[in-house]
Amino acid sequence: MRFLSAKCPPKFYWFYPEIASIVLFSKVFIVLILLQPFELDRFTFDVQLYLSMIFSIIAGGTYYLSFLIMVNYLDENWTIGKDLLWANSIFLIVAVMVFWFFGFLDGKIEVEVQLEPPVFTDVLKYSFTIGWVMYYLIFSTDRYLMKFALLLKLKKNKKIQEKFEKRPLQVEPEKQNSLYVRLLGKNKEDVLELNPMDIVFIEARGNYVEVNYKSHSNEIKKKVLRTSIIELQVQLNSFTYLYNCHRSYIVNLYTVIEMTGTLKSKKAVLRCVNELYNIPISRLKMEEFNNMIEAYNTSILV
Incomplete structure (x- = not known):
């Protein structure tokens, strides 16, 4: 037994x-x-x-x-x-x-x-x-x-990383003294420049991803890029507070204010600019998500 x-x-x-x-x-x-x-x-x-x-x-x-x-x-x-x-x-x-x-x-x-x-x-x-x-x-x-x-995943991620490293950053001059990243899609014109801290969450939508972020005017904006959520993970791998809590979502742990749901089905509640978002959490990542929340936002009890 x-x-x-x-x-x-x-x-x-x-x-x-x-x-x-x-x-x-x-x-x-x-x-x-x-x-x-x-x-x-x-x-x-x-x-x-x-x-x-x-x-x-x-x-x-x-x-x-x-x-x-x-x-x-x-x-x-x-x-x-x-x-x-x-x-x-x-x-x-x-x-x-x-x-x-x-x-x-x-x-x-x-x-x-x-x-x-x-x-x-x-x-x-x-x-x-x-x-x-x-x-x-x-x-x-x-x-x-x-x-x-x-090994296959690491090899694939390495190829993706090398592909994006070959493309120049070209951040605008007024942004060079700030921490800005350039998210790249599969098309050359498919670009989003922003401070990673302004990202609220990223959602996979088939062959595209939708980036929800806070703009300079303190509004929530959305940008659709033709890429995969895995490729964005590689581009954002230096920013550990952007956590892949679900196969279709990446969330900014600093925006999590509470957890809802049952033991079998939990959601993270995100708040930014007075907007609330409910993001599902994979059951396989529940324990790791709890640890990440404790590291980045100790005010949240999971």
């Missing part, structure tokens, strides 16, 4: 569900071709490939769809027991869908030896056996996948 109630550390497939789905699809496909469960050898080879691909798509797709449902629950309270329950639920759903698919195909494809469709208990056996093998492989290689993903 102690093992099941232990906290489950963040996993590769939490942060990269698309890649995890493709990896799962590939592994299941290879296992089906090599081991041929469900008596796949009764089919012609091209039908074996077809069925193996369909079953692999069912496995990868079921994981990805379940992730979209579970993503809001993957936080510091997620335990190994919950993770195992999630995995078993996926295996069960896959078994039901595969069994249904066999019934759907019955009589519709040509087989070398006519056999009865598999019973549900056999499908369950194969689904859970293959599922647990896949779970073990993913679990045992997770730390290596996380290191690999981190």
Whole structure:
């Protein structure tokens, strides 16, 4: 029981569900071709490939769809027991869908030896056996996948940083004695010069980001740049008070006045020039956000 109630550390497939789905699809496909469960050898080879691909798509797709449902629950309270329950639920759903698919195909494809469709208990056996093998492989290689993903991210960030360093700053003369940054979009004319302290928050909007900032006239203005929030993070990485609290938001920690919501769904309330903004906080970053708030704004109790 102690093992099941232990906290489950963040996993590769939490942060990269698309890649995890493709990896799962590939592994299941290879296992089906090599081991041929469900008596796949009764089919012609091209039908074996077809069925193996369909079953692999069912496995990868079921994981990805379940992730979209579970993503809001993957936080510091997620335990190994919950993770195992999630995995078993996926295996069960896959078994039901595969069994249904066999019934759907019955009589519709040509087989070398006519056999009865598999019973549900056999499908369950194969689904859970293959599922647990896949779970073990993913679990045992997770730390290596996380290191690999981190290296890829660092490499990408380095390229982004080098690209922006090659473009001249060209801050206006009257601003040179102040701390100004130049936020750059993908187009040369896509530029915003401002003091980073004036940024209230940044919101991702598809292929664009919207920067909400305080102007010299003490008004809140918005500037849309054709870039990604990751690229802006790289440009603003020297200013640690601009914190990426959610995959779609960067907030100025000095503007946070309070926290609202429940333990499972919190929002930061930002205030600037008498305007209030409610910004969601990722559950995976809740603890880190608390620490950052304590460092930059000790008047806020989270």
